[in-house]
Amino acid sequence: MALDGIVTRALVHELTQATSARINKIHQPTEHEIIFHLRVKGQNKKLLLSANPTYPRIHYTEQTHSNPAEPPMFCMLMRKHCEGGFIERIEQVGMERIVHIVVRQRDELGDESVKVIIIELMGRHSNIILIDPASNQIIDGIHHLTPAINSYRIVMPGFQYTAPPEQHKHNPLEIDKSAFLALWDQAVSEAADGQEPTRASSWLVQHMSGISPRIAEEWAYRSNLTLLTENSDAEQAWTALERIVQQLRDHQYTPQLIEAEDGRMFFSALPLTHLQGEAKLYAEMSTCMEAFYGDKAIRDMVKQRVGDLARFLQQERNKNEKKIAKLQETLEDANDADRYRIMGELLFASLHQLKRGDSKIELMNYYDENCGMITISLDPLLSPSDNAQRYFKRYNKMKNSILVVEEQISEAREEIRYYDNLLQQLQDANIQDAQEIREELVEQGLLRDRSKRTKRKRKDNRPTVYTYTSSEGIAIHVGKNNIQNEYVTNRLAHPNDTWLHTKDIPGSHVVIRSEQFSDVTLDEAAQLAAYFSQAKHSSLVPVDYTLIRHVRKPNGSKPGFVIYERQKTLFITPDADRIAKLPLHVKQSNS
Secondary structure, three states, X not given: OOOOHHHHHHHHHHHHHHOOOEEEEEEOOOOOEEEEEEEEOOEEEEEEEEOOOOOOEEEEEOOOOOOOOXXXXXXXXXXXXXXXXXXXXXXXXXXXXXXXXXXXXXXXXXXXXXXXXXXXXXXXXXXXXXXXXXXXXXXXXXXXXXXXXXXXXXXXXXXXXXXXXXXXXXXXXXXXXXXXXXXHHHHHHHHHOOOOOOEHHHHHHHHEOOOOHHHHHHHHHHHOOOEOOOOOOHHXXXXXXHHHHHHHHOOOOOOEEEEEOOOOEEEEOOOOOOOOEEEXXXXXXXXXXXXXXXXXXXHHHHHHHOHHHHXXXXXXXXXXXXXXXXXXXXXXXXXXHHHHHHHHHHHHHOHHHOOOOOOEEEEEOOOOOOOOEEEEEOOXXXXXXXXXXXXXXXXXXXXXXXXXXXXXXXXXXXXXXXXXXXXXXXXXXXXXXXXXXXXXXXXXXXXXXXXXXXXXXXXXXXXXXXXXXXXXXXXXXEOOOHHHHHHHHHHHOOOOOEEEEEOOOOEOOEEEOOOOOOHHHHHHHHHHHHHOEOOOOOOOEEEEEEEHHHEEOOOOOOOOOOEEOOOEEEEEOOOHHHHXXXXXXXEOOOO
16 A cells, blocks of 8 residues: 555654654665654654655654765765754645655854755655755755656755645535535546546545545445446435544544455554455554565665676576486486496406407306496507507596585585575575675685775774664674674674584574573574574474584685584474564674
């Protein structure tokens, strides 16, 4: 379900608690999103403003977002005009999906300055625009609209702000019964004149702002309507709409996620009684929105940014699969080497029957239980002795090749294991994690470094570190790629810390950073190991654990590969909700 005016109204009502909140920090983790770190009534909160064309939204967030090494220009500008300021008010424009945040701040000279952040939540036309309300001039927008893109309105620094085109719909909060019935009568009379009857839900969407098709279907369901005809009950339709509108006036919202019978998920600020399915209620609209969107936006962005990387890894994996298939054929041929030895010995035993110029000979095979006859091909240009010797050379060559082929098969399987591991890591990667995977491949000589500018070195050569806190307050480090795995296991952990990894399954290295902990912490660490693995959607996933002192990296092995001993095994069914409740701190090398 798309964000509509009703959900926007519920969110804005919830966000009014941020009035007078101080904006401590501003980050821009992606090209579409801004994060405000607020101090709200003695608590720290994060406010997400997203102009993502697929997932536009505004709500409080608890998610951890990775920030780029250098803040984008729009982020720097927002920091200049808003950081350290106070939110004076947050308001919705009518019932539209447009939100204004008024920020008061003191400028470089100490004078008070007021700016307005306009968040337009309109699908692919979504935007975040900072304006000077005194002149209505655009300071900048997260997405620029040039005259070549949009002739109606320009979103560029220095231009006057123009609101999106009006849809000329009625505000359901303001329409009265007489105006509603007039619209109703018009639709009914058009149907009576022979025009196609209008679908009730479509009619409501057409004439009322902020009403999504899903809410309109709920209204039609409550009104017992399908089509608008002369027999339709206008009074019942008005009563159903008035009840919905009264909930909006009174800010009586019921944030919920509904999983319909066909498996589709919907979110709503109001009950959707017409949908058959399981509903999960939330105390706040922000929590509901975060549960619905999860990390969809991040996942889509990562998939878009690292699509070439995933394709490369899959192609390399497929190459090794084909290589193994060919090597297996060679191995099967080599395993038939004894046949050449037997033919060589039979020829040596029958040299008196051979003469130069023969192209074949038929001999009794004494190695056969039935002493059957065997036909042996000969090279007519060779002597009888050289023909026999030729078969022994073939035998020795094939016997020697078995060791080489078996070694090559082992290496190819190791390559497949390596690429499987990287593909699994990409599934849970954010942009920073994926960049570290790309750097690893460059260092391994598997990818060319296409970066033209000089790469900035990480501070102290430290990668991103994900640290969860167990229920007992104990730190649990998780590596989400090989660079992080090696850092967590080989440098961050102490000899008596506990190390966990899924048994024979690609996954993360997990370290419990303590010598003393209970089974609760061990189980939570095992949950993390199982969840951040290739078996995250499986049940009873085997997770090995042992002390760091029993874990070592063989010389010359691939990044992230270790061997370990003295392990014990737990069987874990990953629980995403349980993991989401664990506090997470992300420390980045470039932050």
